[in-house]
Amino acid sequence: MHDYLKQQIEQALKSMAPDIEIPEITIEKPRSPEHGDAATNVALTLAKILKDNPRSIAGKIAGHIDVSSGYISSVEVAGPGFINFRFSGTWLKDRLESAFHAGRDYGKGRHLEGKKVQVEFVSANPTGPLTVGHGRNAVLGDTIARLLEWTGADVQREYYFNNAGRQMRVLAESVRARYLQSIGHDTDFPEGGYEGLYITEIAKKVREQHGDQLLGEEHLHVFRKAAEEGIFEDIKRTLARMNITMDTFFNENTLYEDGSIDKIIELLREKGLIYEQDGATWFKTTTFGKEKDTVLIKSSGEPTYRLPDIAYHINKLERGFDLAIDIFGADHIATYPDVVAGVQACGLDSSRIDVIVYQFVTIVKDGKPFKMSTRKANFVTLDELMDEVGADVTRFFFLMRAPGTHLEFDINEAKQAGEKNPVFYLQYAHARIQSIMRKVRNHYDFTGATPDFALLTHEAEVTLIKRLLEFPEMVTQTAMQREPHKLITYLNDLATAFHKFYHDCRILGEEEPLARARTELLTVTANVLANGLGILGITAPDRM
RNA sequence: GCGCCCGUAGCUCAACCGGAUAGAGCAACUGCCUUCUAAGCAGUAGGUUACAGGUUCGAGUCCUGUCGGGCGUACCA
Numbered sequence: 001m002h003d004y005l006k007q008q009i010e011q012a013l014k015s016m017a018p019d020i021e022i023p024e025i026t027i028e029k030p031r032s033p034e035h036g037d038a039a040t041n042v043a044l045t046l047a048k049i050l051k052d053n054p055r056s057i058a059g060k061i062a063g064h065i066d067v068s069s070g071y072i073s074s075v076e077v078a079g080p081g082f083i084n085f086r087f088s089g090t091w092l093k094d095r096l097e098s099a100f101h102a103g104r105d106y107g108k109g110r111h112l113e114g115k116k117v118q119v120e121f122v123s124a125n126p127t128g129p130l131t132v133g134h135g136r137n138a139v140l141g142d143t144i145a146r147l148l149e150w151t152g153a154d155v156q157r158e159y160y161f162n163n164a165g166r167q168m169r170v171l172a173e174s175v176r177a178r179y180l181q182s183i184g185h186d187t188d189f190p191e192g193g194y195e196g197l198y199i200t201e202i203a204k205k206v207r208e209q210h211g212d213q214l215l216g217e218e219h220l221h222v223f224r225k226a227a228e229e230g231i232f233e234d235i236k237r238t239l240a241r242m243n244i245t246m247d248t249f250f251n252e253n254t255l256y257e258d259g260s261i262d263k264i265i266e267l268l269r270e271k272g273l274i275y276e277q278d279g280a281t282w283f284k285t286t287t288f289g290k291e292k293d294t295v296l297i298k299s300s301g302e303p304t305y306r307l308p309d310i311a312y313h314i315n316k317l318e319r320g321f322d323l324a325i326d327i328f329g330a331d332h333i334a335t336y337p338d339v340v341a342g343v344q345a346c347g348l349d350s351s352r353i354d355v356i357v358y359q360f361v362t363i364v365k366d367g368k369p370f371k372m373s374t375r376k377a378n379f380v381t382l383d384e385l386m387d388e389v390g391a392d393v394t395r396f397f398f399l400m401r402a403p404g405t406h407l408e409f410d411i412n413e414a415k416q417a418g419e420k421n422p423v424f425y426l427q428y429a430h431a432r433i434q435s436i437m438r439k440v441r442n443h444y445d446f447t448g449a450t451p452d453f454a455l456l457t458h459e460a461e462v463t464l465i466k467r468l469l470e471f472p473e474m475v476t477q478t479a480m481q482r483e484p485h486k487l488i489t490y491l492n493d494l495a496t497a498f499h500k501f502y503h504d505c506r507i508l509g510e511e512e513p514l515a516r517a518r519t520e521l522l523t524v525t526a527n528v529l530a531n532g533l534g535i536l537g538i539t540a541p542d543r544m
Numbered sequence: 545g546c547g548c549c550c551g552u553a554g555c556u557c558a559a560c561c562g563g564a565u566a567g568a569g570c571a572a573c574u575g576c577c578u579u580c581u582a583a584g585c586a587g588u589a590g591g592u593u594a595c596a597g598g599u600u601c602g603a604g605u606c607c608u609g610u611c612g613g614g615c616g617u618a619c620c621a
Contacts (some may be wrong), residue, residue: 030561031567041563047601056602079564080601125621165621280619291546291617298619305621330615333548359549360615400569401557406550406614411573422569428583436580443580477560489558492568503585544583 001071002027002038005085009042012064029470036084036468037072038497039361043081054081078108092462093453095469100451107531109476113152114485116320118139119145122239122246123160123328128196128374130238130382132409136361139398139537140484144245144356146535147479148376154178157245158322160312162252162305163228172224173249176214179223182208183212195440196377203229238382242391243537248485259410260311265296265522267429288341306335310342317348325482326355331359356482364410381481389421392538395425399484399536422492425540426533431496433526433544436507440519443508451520452513460504461521464497471528477537484536491532498525 006025013022023045030039043058050057058077065075067083073088099106121141124134145155162168174193178200181187187193206214208224224481239246255261263331265281268274273284280301283306296307316324328336336355344350363380373379386394401407402423456465470490480488507518530540 028563030564031559034565035564039564044601082564162621166621243555278619282619295619300619302619304619330549332616334616357549362614404549405557408556410556424583425569428581432581432584439580474560481560483559486560489568496568499584500586502580506580508580544581 001087001091001401001482004069004071005038008065009040009083012061013046015064016060020046030082031085032118035078035082037087038085041082042082043077047081049264058083077132079403087226087333087466089454089457091502092465092469093456096456096465096521096524099468099471099520100453100520104527104531106527107150107471107475109151109391109472109479110321110440111151111476111480115149115153115322116156117323117325118156118319118321119325119327120150120158120316120317121145122235122244122278124235124480125162125165125167126228126233126235127167127194128377128379129198129344130381131235131374131379132363132385133361133379135242135382135385136358136398136407136484137327137329137395137401138239138242138244139395140356140358141325142242142405143395143399143484143536144327144482146327146477146537147482147484148534149477150475150531153323156247158248158250159246162308164253168224169220171199171227172220174199175203175223175227176220179206180208185215189389194375194377196374196469198218198231198234199227204231211404219304233507236247238386241386242382242395248285250312252312255311255315260315261307264314264342264346266310268342271345283338283342285338285341288337290337290341290529293336306338306342309335309339310346313339313343313353314348317352319341322352324353326353328355328357330357330359332540340360354482356403359406360364361398361407361409364408369488370428391425392427393421393451393535396421396488400488402483402485423538424544426495426529427539428493428544429498429519430526430533431542431544432502433522433529435525436522437519440507444512444515444519446512446516446519449512449516451517453517453521455514455517456521458505460497460501461518464494464521467494467497468528471532487532487535491529491536494525494528494532498522498529 005027009025013020025040027038027040030036031044036391041055043061046052046057055077058081061362062075062083064075066073067073067075070093071088071091072085074084074086075379076084076457080082119141122130122134124126124130130138142157145157148155157497160506170190170192171194172192174195177187177189177193182203201496203223206223210222211227236246265274268283274288275282275284280295281297282293283296284293294306295304297303313324324334336357340350340353340355343353380421382394397409398407453465455463471494474487474490478484478490501521505518507515507522510518532538
């Protein structure tokens with residue numbers, strides 16, 4: 001419909017002022033329903049170019065709009081020079097019919113059809129259980145992946161990890177220390193070691209498997225492996241609880257083994273973007289507008305994490321993804337430009353990389369900000385949170401807000417939130433509809449009849465229909481902007497429209513044609529709610 | 545010091561990349577259950593969009609400065 005209006009306006013302008021350059025025409029849904037179903041501000045933007053007052057221009061454009069299709073019921077000039085359009089009942093009826101026939105596919109788009117997209121997220125190194133801090137990353141990544149799937153993309157979810165660094169050695173040493181302690185050896189806990197209880201659990205398992213034989217230093221790799229496997233198992237289980245399944249796990253180490261790292265150094269050296277100084281290898285990031293050059297290989301011979309990051313992103317693009325999305329916490333905000341610069345310097349199209357930076361979650365406990373550290377083990381795990389409030393509320397909580405805003409997570413409040421959480425408002429709407437459906441099936445026999453949506457003229461019905469018709473565009477828009485919280489806002493509005501309908505209109509007791517039309521209106525509503533909640537990774541219960 | 549993000553109702557946050565009267569939820573107050581789930585509906589109250597300038601037909605949104613909070617700013621990951 002918006003495209004149709006754009007065309008109409010464009011044609012009107014061409015016949016009015018053939019010589020001018022036509023600006024981009026934007027159609028938007030007015031905030032207030034008094035201003036119609038769609039509006040444009042072209043007349044305002046053209047005032048200067050045409051040297052005429054906006055209302056007069058708007059009037060002329062309005063006069064050129066062709067309403068013979070029967071889909072537009074009114075065109076009027078309002079305010080300082082807006083043109084407001086109202087959609088006709090015929091249009092609503094036609095669109096609702098097609099939504100009804102689309103069934104559970106209603107809302108699926110083709111914007112990214114045929115595109116291969118990768119979303120990389122979580123990517124926490126296996127040093128401990130996932131914390132509430134990782135939650136926002138995990139849920140954002142998975143929901144964006146779901147959104148992209150709904151726009152037709154072929155999406156892969158990838159988890160990137162490093163199991164080789166100093167961190168992992170300290171982790172192994174921590175497990176070993178607990179192991180030795182458990183068999184009565186007096187040993188020092190490693191400096192800066194991991195103190196969590198899960199370390200003791202892993203040590204216990206090692207002992208069950210290997211007995212008391214692993215006394216010497218040379219057995220460290222056994223502890224390392226046990227730690228990594230145990231922790232990954234935990235992480236996967238936590239993700240599964242949240243409705244998240246990764247497609248691939250990518251080990252940073254592969255990049256060293258297959259020579260990618262060396263290849264990139266060579267490539268950058270050929271381009272003259274690399275030099276040696278003080279025994280280290282530097283990347284001339286100043287050529288990309290950075291204040292300082294960046295070290296890629298330390299004087300110790302070890303690469304910094306930027307080098308594998310660049311190699312990793314090149315690897316992604318070489319795997320043929322049209323789009324590679326990263327979900328990063330605010331701490332990466334300064335480093336990803338280096339990666340993008342590196343990718344570009346190596347001759348790849350860095351516009352295929354899209355980075356979503358979300359702000360950190362501030363954990364508040366007992367009214368005070370709470371600093372977490374995996375090493376010190378004073379963290380709140382995602383599992384603990386889900387034990388308290390459930391997976392649905394957990395996902396919903398992280399998705400409610402725009403990624404770019406600082407999010408305050410009050411543990412105590414989230415724990416009590418339970419029944420007062422806004423997610424129940426959406427789920428309740430779905431359950432209510434299903435309950436009506438069960439009753440309707442006992443009172444009517446609709447087989448064979450086709451619904452006549454033209455009977456739906458009550459204000460509450462019309463409002464609900466209009467909401468439902470926004471869904472497909474909402475999905476596309478939310479997916480392209482990668483801002484899932486907008487979908488929540490939409491679903492909330494939809495649920496409100498439904499609850500209002502429920503209050504004003506009844507089905508049981510009505511004549512069959514109207515009952516039928518209303519029932520199928522609710523079928524579409526339930527589909528949209530279930531689809532929307534599905535995208536958010538939240539269940540749509542039939543009973544509550 | 546410098547860079548990035550944020551500052552909107554008592555609290556948590558929206559506002560469709562510059563549009564019309566800044567909106568929801570929670571908390572407070574007032575009504576509505578003999579009829580499809582009251583986990584709901586209707587209503588009241590709550591704002592100088594941190595502050596000061598600027599850009600223009602029009603600013604919560606863009607620019608400059610100030611204040612406040614977060615994150616970076618390492619040959620740590």
